[in-house]
Amino acid sequence: MKASRPVLPGFGLALGYTLVYLSLLILLPLGGMVLKSAHLGLAGILEIATDERALASLRVTFGTSLLAATLNAGFGLVVAWILVRYPFPGKRFVDALVDLPFALPTAVAGITLTTLYAGNGWLGRWLEPFGIKVAYTPLGIVVALTFITLPFVVRTLQPVLEDIEAEVEEAAASLGASRWQTFVKIIFPTVFPALLTGFALAFARAIGEYGSVIFIAGNLPLISEITPLLIISKLEQYDVAGATALAVVMLALSFVLLLGINLLQWWAANRHRPTEPLNVAAGTESP
Amino acid sequence: MKHCRATEEPVWVRRALLAVGLGFLLFFLALPLLAVFTEALARGWPAYVEALKEAETRSAILLTVVIALAVLPFNILFGVAAAWAIAKFDFRGKSLLLTLIDLPFAVSPVVAGLVFILLFGAQGTFGPWLSAHDIKIIFAVPGMIVATLFITFPFIARELIPLMQSQGKEEEEAALSLGASGWQMFWRVTLPNIKWGLLYGVILANARAMGEFGAVSVVSGHIRGETNTLPLHVEILYNEYNQIGAFAAASVLALLALVTLAAKTLVEWRMHKETAMLTADLAPEPGEG
Numbered sequence: 001m002k003a004s005r006p007v008l009p010g011f012g013l014a015l016g017y018t019l020v021y022l023s024l025l026i027l028l029p030l031g032g033m034v035l036k037s038a039h040l041g042l043a044g045i046l047e048i049a050t051d052e053r054a055l056a057s058l059r060v061t062f063g064t065s066l067l068a069a070t071l072n073a074g075f076g077l078v079v080a081w082i083l084v085r086y087p088f089p090g091k092r093f094v095d096a097l098v099d100l101p102f103a104l105p106t107a108v109a110g111i112t113l114t115t116l117y118a119g120n121g122w123l124g125r126w127l128e129p130f131g132i133k134v135a136y137t138p139l140g141i142v143v144a145l146t147f148i149t150l151p152f153v154v155r156t157l158q159p160v161l162e163d164i165e166a167e168v169e170e171a172a173a174s175l176g177a178s179r180w181q182t183f184v185k186i187i188f189p190t191v192f193p194a195l196l197t198g199f200a201l202a203f204a205r206a207i208g209e210y211g212s213v214i215f216i217a218g219n220l221p222l223i224s225e226i227t228p229l230l231i232i233s234k235l236e237q238y239d240v241a242g243a244t245a246l247a248v249v250m251l252a253l254s255f256v257l258l259l260g261i262n263l264l265q266w267w268a269a270n271r272h273r274p275t276e277p278l279n280v281a282a283g284t285e286s287p
Numbered sequence: 288m289k290h291c292r293a294t295e296e297p298v299w300v301r302r303a304l305l306a307v308g309l310g311f312l313l314f315f316l317a318l319p320l321l322a323v324f325t326e327a328l329a330r331g332w333p334a335y336v337e338a339l340k341e342a343e344t345r346s347a348i349l350l351t352v353v354i355a356l357a358v359l360p361f362n363i364l365f366g367v368a369a370a371w372a373i374a375k376f377d378f379r380g381k382s383l384l385l386t387l388i389d390l391p392f393a394v395s396p397v398v399a400g401l402v403f404i405l406l407f408g409a410q411g412t413f414g415p416w417l418s419a420h421d422i423k424i425i426f427a428v429p430g431m432i433v434a435t436l437f438i439t440f441p442f443i444a445r446e447l448i449p450l451m452q453s454q455g456k457e458e459e460e461a462a463l464s465l466g467a468s469g470w471q472m473f474w475r476v477t478l479p480n481i482k483w484g485l486l487y488g489v490i491l492a493n494a495r496a497m498g499e500f501g502a503v504s505v506v507s508g509h510i511r512g513e514t515n516t517l518p519l520h521v522e523i524l525y526n527e528y529n530q531i532g533a534f535a536a537a538s539v540l541a542l543l544a545l546v547t548l549a550a551k552t553l554v555e556w557r558m559h560k561e562t563a564m565l566t567a568d569l570a571p572e573p574g575e576g
Contacts, residue, residue: 006460009469014372018384021365025436026390029402032412036405078308086301094309096552100316102491103544103551105498107518108537111525112319115326115534122322123314147315169294179296208395211500211518215525228397232505235401240410247398254393262386 065206068145076153106211136218153198193268366443374451400505426508443488
């Protein structure tokens with residue numbers, strides 16, 4: 001008896017509680033919404049989602065989210081790079097500040113960015129003479145979404161950049177590679193999956209964002225109205241079916257994104273050890 | 288021509304990257320943060336204090352705290368239970384479960400609010416039953432609590448799962464074979480091991496619970512003095528062109544964000560120190576925990 005390892009208690013209780021809580025709070029409400037939309041039929045849902053105003057809102061939502069995520073992929077790579085590699089005064093403070101968008105309520109971000117970029121704001125007054133209007137235009141949406149999703153790329157890249165072994169770069173350099181070649185051929189391919197994951201996380205978050213956008217967007221139908229806002233205005237006009245149909249479309253799109261992100265992370269975790277024998281943990285993966 | 292080390296960038300590249308990265312953070316993080324407080328204090332300290340003393344602002348602060356306090360215990364319980372099952376045991380469908388736990392991260396807050404309107408609203412599934420029994424969930428505090436529960440659902444579990452996975456189960460097994468009961472093992476071994484990770488998750492969940500706007504906005508009904516949290520109150524004041532009031536309320540939330548960042552950094556630092564101490568301790572004296 002002494003040799004046998006004791007079995008940890010509480011599996012049934014813990015898993016049972018997890019499943020009940022998950023089902024009651026997340027799965028049943030979401031499933032209920034999908035069921036409610038079922039009586040509209042696929043054709044009915046598509047008709048609501050492809051109506052001119054809805055289609056325009058989807059275009060604005062996805063277009064601005066894509067732009068914001070791209071901006072963050074570029075600048076996020078630079079920020080992660082300098083945070084990991086270069087010493088500069090106040091680095092710990094700057095590092096902590098990167099998480100500000102996660103901690104600052106979105107409504108606060110919304111009214112602050114609007115005030116900054118309005119025609120008489122600190123930044124708006126410098127842009128206005130050049131004919132660049134940010135507040136109350138789709139460009140304002142991009143600014144708000146860039147702020148909200150700023151930490152994603154930086155935080156997914158940082159640990160990967162930290163893990164790159166100096167030996168690899170030294171080997172490349174001693175074989176005659178220039179610093180630029182080392183970056184393009186060694187460093188960038190290593191961090192690319194993380195960059196893509198950060199990009200996808202930022203994109204997914206940006207699509208659903210509501211609080212910060214509504215203040216800065218101007219919310220003109222067909223021009224600067226995002227889909228979450230259209231859902232709310234349908235609700236306020238008691239068009240529950242229309243709101244539900246649009247919500248189901250958004251839910252489906254974010255589900256696809258979430259699946260993509262998980263696949264990406266799985267790919268990133270597995271591609272660096274192709275020579276290892278079959279991963280035991282992989283056996284627990286469900287298809 | 289000066290030569291730099293082969294594994295470093297030339298000085299001008301380093302300077303350019305520092306300028307680009309820090310410039311980006313200056314415009315997108317530092318300036319907005321500074322602007323919140325500047326706008327709030329635009330008409331001086333007395334006007335700021337006066338704005339915060341307003342009865343509706345005070346009741347909004349109170350409701351925000353009440354909702355966070357109501358939400359956190361549920362999420363703590365769920366986080367610990369989910370992490371215990373997922374990190375310490377093997378079962379089929381574990382990765383599906385992990386994906387489902389992440390689901391609220393991918394759902395728009397507006398959709399999160401809408402699903403509860405469809406369940407508990409006047410025309411919702413349980414609407415007639417609720418109104419027959421005179422229970423108000425939508426456009427009332429219970430609905431706001433449920434919506435916040437939905438939004439903050441993954442936070443604590445997501446911190447605890449990887450932490451408990453990395454700790455393995457040897458220490459718990461040792462406690463059991465020394466005769467500890469299940470609860471003794473939990474309180475004396477598991478909880479002390481995960482306390483910093485748990486605190487970290489609570490800090491993040493609390494920030495989101497207090498700051499949530501979209502989901503709460505959909506189910507709140509915006510009844511002044513009754514169903515207004517501080518973020519919702521910021522919107523109302525802002526739309527009434529009450530710039531000082533809106534930014535005074537916003538500055539309270541910005542302060543909360545700064546406290547959150549400071550607490551988070553402190554806890555991260557503690558966790559690093561503890562792991563470093565553990566690895567250092569392990570070789571000479573494995574007895575101490």
